[in-house]
Amino acid sequence: MVGPAARREAVAHLQAVMGLSERRACSFVGADRKMVRYRSRRPPETELRTRLRDLANERRRFGYRRLFILLRREGEASGVNRIYRLYREEGLTVRKRRARRRAVGTRAPILVEARPNARWSLDFVHDQFACGRRFRVLNIVDDVMRECLAAVPDTSISGRRVARELTDLVAQRGKPDMIVSDHGTEFTSNAILAWAKDHRVEWHYIAPGKPMQNGYVESFNGRMRDEMLNESLFFGLDHARSAIAFNTARPHSSLGYQTPAAFAEVFTATGSGAAQIKGSAPPPVAQPAPHGVTEMAQALIAAG
Secondary structure (H helix, E strand, O other), X not given: OOOHHHHHHHHHHHHHHHOOOHHHHHHHHOOOHHHHHOOOOOOOOHHHHHHHHHHHHHOOOOOHHHHHHHHHHOOOOOOHHHHHHHHHHOOOOOOOOOOOOOOOOOOOOEEOOOOOOOOEEEEEEEEXXXXXXXXXXXXXXXXXXXXXXXXXXXXXXOHHHHHHHHHHHHHHHOOOOEEEEOOOOOOOOHHHHHHHHHHOOEEEEOOOOOHHHHHHHHHHHHHXXXXXXXXXXXXXXXXXXXXXXXXXXXXXXXXXXXXXXXXXXXXXXXHHHHHHHHHOOOOOEEOOOOOOOOOHXXXXXXXX
16 A cells, blocks of 8 residues: 555545454554544635646647646646646546657767758648548648748648748748758659759758658657647548648747747747747757768759
């Protein structure tokens, strides 16, 4: 028996079933009689518990830290420890299985300048409608700001469509110094190679079978699937386009639990010093492209 609650239950069981006195039951269990008689004087906190359950039902994959941030935004003055206690007492804990991963060999990361548009990452995430028809979402993430610059759902997205989306995004936000993606046919098409050459954007391809080299957008894809795609039922393309606005209100742990949009606004207003505000992480470190991969674009262009 571990903990006061278990000892109280054991004493009550001995008294009810065996007919023992409280003194003898406590001696058998090894419990203090004051501890057995203790009754909590904590207030019920009904309103806070109700609001916490409502937020947990709306964001069923959020842990207590992000729920605490949402409550703090609403003016709740309780500390994180109290929110964690209520979170556990209400049975809202979200458990996740994670595979054990081991690092093999040595890594040689390169520093990316801590500013917007220093590096973008591209990748696709797949899902299906209620009717069974499949669709995909093109995610474009700023690795420094952790901001989803675009999430484009459609039933078919070709290389030319990716180039058009990038052109529109560059017109709105400016040109990135570097773009990272895998070797999907959409990203190795002649349209993308010509776009990178025309806009003078360095395009890195990760090594085949190494998604960890594109970890920022892969992490974003996992969060999107866990917190949105698996929790939503889409009835059509218009419904998916209106519903997928994933990164506007979600607090990000690496940004001091600010939203990426709010962090980007403060960063733009205050400059590079904003990377250290509110306990946020230091400038991120990105994985370099493997040797020989950076020249693949020129090789593919030469081959036609």
